[in-house]
Amino acid sequence: MNALYKFQSQRVAKPYFIAAIGLFVGQILFGVILGLQYVIGDFLFPYIPFNVARMVHTNLLIVWLLFGFMGAAYYIVPEESQRDLPSPKFALLLFWVFLIAGALTILGYLFVPYSRLAELTGNNLLPTMGREFLEQPLWTKLGIVIVALGFLYNIGLTVLAGRKTVVNVVLLTGLIGLAVMFLFAFYNPDNLVKDKFYWWWVVHLWVEGVWELILGSILAYVMIKTTGIDREIIDKWLYLIIAMALITGIIGTGHHYYWIGAPGYWLWLGSIFSALEPLPFFFMTMFALTMVNQRRRDHPNKATVLWACGSAVMAFLGAGVWGFMHTLAPVNYYTHGTQITAAHGHMAFYGAYVMIVLAIISYAMPILRGRGEANSPAAQKVEMTSFWLMTISMVVITLFLTAAGVRQVWLQRVSETPMAFMAVQEKLQMIYWGREVFGIVFMIGLILYVGSFFVADKRNQV
Amino acid sequence: MPESFTKSMARNIYIGGSVFFILFFLGLTYHTEKVLPERDNRVNINEQVALGKHIWEVNNCIGCHTLLGEGAYYAPELGNVYQRRGGEFIKAWMKAMPTNAPGRRQMPNFNLDENQLDALVEFLKWTGEINTSNWPPNIEG
Numbered sequence: 001m002n003a004l005y006k007f008q009s010q011r012v013a014k015p016y017f018i019a020a021i022g023l024f025v026g027q028i029l030f031g032v033i034l035g036l037q038y039v040i041g042d043f044l045f046p047y048i049p050f051n052v053a054r055m056v057h058t059n060l061l062i063v064w065l066l067f068g069f070m071g072a073a074y075y076i077v078p079e080e081s082q083r084d085l086p087s088p089k090f091a092l093l094l095f096w097v098f099l100i101a102g103a104l105t106i107l108g109y110l111f112v113p114y115s116r117l118a119e120l121t122g123n124n125l126l127p128t129m130g131r132e133f134l135e136q137p138l139w140t141k142l143g144i145v146i147v148a149l150g151f152l153y154n155i156g157l158t159v160l161a162g163r164k165t166v167v168n169v170v171l172l173t174g175l176i177g178l179a180v181m182f183l184f185a186f187y188n189p190d191n192l193v194k195d196k197f198y199w200w201w202v203v204h205l206w207v208e209g210v211w212e213l214i215l216g217s218i219l220a221y222v223m224i225k226t227t228g229i230d231r232e233i234i235d236k237w238l239y240l241i242i243a244m245a246l247i248t249g250i251i252g253t254g255h256h257y258y259w260i261g262a263p264g265y266w267l268w269l270g271s272i273f274s275a276l277e278p279l280p281f282f283f284m285t286m287f288a289l290t291m292v293n294q295r296r297r298d299h300p301n302k303a304t305v306l307w308a309c310g311s312a313v314m315a316f317l318g319a320g321v322w323g324f325m326h327t328l329a330p331v332n333y334y335t336h337g338t339q340i341t342a343a344h345g346h347m348a349f350y351g352a353y354v355m356i357v358l359a360i361i362s363y364a365m366p367i368l369r370g371r372g373e374a375n376s377p378a379a380q381k382v383e384m385t386s387f388w389l390m391t392i393s394m395v396v397i398t399l400f401l402t403a404a405g406v407r408q409v410w411l412q413r414v415s416e417t418p419m420a421f422m423a424v425q426e427k428l429q430m431i432y433w434g435r436e437v438f439g440i441v442f443m444i445g446l447i448l449y450v451g452s453f454f455v456a457d458k459r460n461q462v
Numbered sequence: 463m464p465e466s467f468t469k470s471m472a473r474n475i476y477i478g479g480s481v482f483f484i485l486f487f488l489g490l491t492y493h494t495e496k497v498l499p500e501r502d503n504r505v506n507i508n509e510q511v512a513l514g515k516h517i518w519e520v521n522n523c524i525g526c527h528t529l530l531g532e533g534a535y536y537a538p539e540l541g542n543v544y545q546r547r548g549g550e551f552i553k554a555w556m557k558a559m560p561t562n563a564p565g566r567r568q569m570p571n572f573n574l575d576e577n578q579l580d581a582l583v584e585f586l587k588w589t590g591e592i593n594t595s596n597w598p599p600n601i602e603g
């Protein structure tokens with residue numbers, strides 16, 4: 001069999017991608033449960049209270065995206081460097097460590113009361129738990145650091161010893177940034193204001209900082225592969241995109257410092273710089289669409305091109321447009337911590353990070369499975385149908401959440417006779433039902449996506 | 463993109479821009495740390511407030527509620543709950559959970575003792591006294 005991947009160690013990407021998809025299914029299952037708990041308040045109570053389901057939903061998202069990023073790096077870096085990883089076996093070992101640690105953490109959330117879990121896992125030695133997205137027990141957090149270090153060892157040595165392409169260097173920079181910023185997860189002072197201030201160094205400087213480097217480099221790699229356009233041109237775009245991302249995004253952290261006790265000048269700095277944060281996403285959309293328009297070849301994997309362009313467009317809408325909508329301090333004063341934030345979060349994560357991971361999976365998996373450059377047209381058709389089902393559902397979910405948010409802001413924040421939180425929530429029931437219906441459509445789309453991997457490849461049976 | 467805009471220009475903007483704004487950000491952080499004591503109400507952080515924060519964390523309160531607008535959007539904002547409801551109400555509320563009213567959102571009972579409840583109330587009271595640039599817009603949070 002003539003494999004299309006040139007380096008044996010690229011194969012370690014495969015289990016990472018499979019795990020990513022499996023955890024993605026879990027994430028969406030819990031998303032659907034959460035959506036239902038919004039309308040049937042006691043659904044699954046007391047077995048799975050809302051806070052537990054939400055923790056599972058968000059933590060699974062983070063973990064499966066990390067699996068996706070690592071899979072992407074293990075696939076891309078050897079090829080770009082023109083050499084194998086120093087230790088593919090170590091990469092496989094880390095895969096199992098990360099998967100087992102992740103699974104144990106999720107099981108812990110589901111079956112042990114959170115305060116007991118904290119007690120059992122040494123949270124009293126170094127309290128880090130109970131903060132949004134950083135709920136993981138100390139041992140899991142340490143596990144993440146160990147996996148990240150081992151991962152960077154494999155990837156870093158390959159990049160340093162091999163051909164240093166822009167894709168490789170930017171990807172490595174993003175991954176190192178990811179690991180370094182995570183260290184702030186271990187800083188949790190008694191002072192809530194300082195806690196929150198540095199908590200954003202993990203959360204914001206990940207998703208609106210270093211993750212954009214990872215996103216940009218994966219997108220650039222996919223564009224090089226599928227359009228046949230000269231690297232020089234693609235590299236220039238990539239530099240421009242990540243330049244804009246960091247120039248706007250670093251000081252843009254200020255849009256999280258408006259109302260948590262930080263000094264007033266953050267209202268100005270945060271507003272100005274985060275108003276510019278759509279720029280990198282605008283360039284990304286221009287980049288993807290221009291490259292595909294000027295392509296030198298028609299790559300047989302149409303699904304990959306669809307995911308990649310979709311990612312750029314949806315990231316621009318979700319992160320760029322929906323982010324801008326509530327980022328200016330005078331607007332955010334009213335929208336902060338409402339369903340508007342939820343609307344933005346859902347579309348931004350889906351567009352920027354879910355879709356780019358699905359794009360690289362779509363590109364690499366047929367090759368890793370020995371199916372040639374692309375799956376059969378029949379399999380691609382199923383995959384592309386799932387693309388539209390999931391993407392359209394996410395757009396509709398975002399629109400419903402935005403509607404809920406606007407109504408919430410109006411009744412609870414702007415009105416001269418503000419209503420209480422729960423009274424407002426009652427008035428949003430119908431909108432939440434609409435959201436839940438499209439959550440289920442998203443789930444159907446995801447099932448179809450998984451199904452696309454099992455469409456028999458008739459071309460090989462001839 | 464125009465031909466005259468070269469790859470090395472783009473790279474220089476990336477490296478120069480990133481370094482400049484990282485340094486700028488660190489400078490701002492330094493300044494924020496310096497003036498923070500005037501705003502973050504730290505003089506009132508005592509053992510009880512610290513214990514209250516710990517109880518807040520190990521019961522994953524942020525999984526349903528927001529605190530200064532951050533967290534989940536399933537249950538009310540608690541940054542100003544002390545001002546809205548008062549300490550006794552908060553304690554009575556937590557003891558009465560869950561309501562088990564059919565179809566309504568349910569809050570678990572966290573089985574806190576009197577000492578822990580007091581600490582939690584102290585933490586929420588302290589949080590309500592942080593200078594948040596006048597947020598939230600009204601008492602409903």
